[in-house]
Amino acid sequence: MSEGVEWAVHSCLNLAWVEAEEAVPVAKLAAYFQLPAAYLNKQLQALVRAGILTSVSGPRGGFRLARDPEGISLLDVVTAIEGTQEAFRCQQLMKRGPGGRQDVDYTRECLVSQSMRRADLAWRRVLADRTIGGIKVDVEDRDPDAPEVFRRRLAELQ
Numbered sequence: 001m002s003e004g005v006e007w008a009v010h011s012c013l014n015l016a017w018v019e020a021e022e023a024v025p026v027a028k029l030a031a032y033f034q035l036p037a038a039y040l041n042k043q044l045q046a047l048v049r050a051g052i053l054t055s056v057s058g059p060r061g062g063f064r065l066a067r068d069p070e071g072i073s074l075l076d077v078v079t080a081i082e083g084t085q086e087a088f089r090c091q092q093l094m095k096r097g098p099g100g101r102q103d104v105d106y107t108r109e110c111l112v113s114q115s116m117r118r119a120d121l122a123w124r125r126v127l128a129d130r131t132i133g134g135i136k137v138d139v140e141d142r143d144p145d146a147p148e149v150f151r152r153r154l155a156e157l158q
Contacts, residue, residue, distance in 0.1 A: 004043040005081045007035060011044060012052065012077060012132045013139065014154075016069040017147040023054075023062035024154065031157045032150075043081055050080035070133035075124055077132075087123070088116035 011029055018024055026044055030037035044063050047053040054066040065072070090113040092106040100106075107113050139146050 001078065001082060004039070004046075005078055007033070007040055008043045008047055008077050008081050009074065009132070009135075011040070011063070012047070012065065012069070012072060013135055014150050015053070015063060015065050016132055016136045017150050018064065018154075020064070023056040023060065023064045025062040028154055028157045029063070032154060046080050047077065050076065052076055052080055065132075068133065069136055070131050072132040073128050074130045074132075075127035078127055086117065086120045088113070088120060090116070 010033065014029065014032070015024060026041045027037050029035075029044075030040045033040075044053055045055070048055045048063070048066075051066055052072055053063045055061070055063055090107040090110060092110075094100050094106040094110050095102060095104070
């Protein structure tokens with residue numbers, strides 16, 4: 001996965017701590033994490049296209065969550081940034097090996113491909129079960145000051 005996934009998940013978590021009607025400029029989110037604003041903006045725009053964030057234009061514009069944090073899974077964020085393709089892409093190497101047959105679809109017959117597909121599905125199930133809202137609760141349990149620290153630091157940024 002690209003680092004854009006990490007940036008996107010952290011951005012969603014942080015946006016869960018701002019008032020519902022408040023939009024946070026990408027420059028402030030980028031400054032908070034010391035990230036390049038243009039690249040972070042690209043990730044946030046992908047989240048807008050996926051319906052995870054809303055983009056607000058104008059002088060008080062920026063980004064905010066488009067839906068409740070409990071309704072945003074890690075899988076939603078990952079697929080918005082990385083796409084829906086499986087992590088493993090069978091190249092059907094078995095066709096080229098000894099005894100390989102051109103009439104066989106090894107993406108379905110190969111035990112390596114089947115094993116990798118099962119692992120990918122298990123990984124996706126775990127991501128689908130974990131939400132931004134759940135992470136928010138866990139972070140707040142571990143560090144109750146985290147939301148206020150974020151809001152205060154954000155207010156200090158230009």
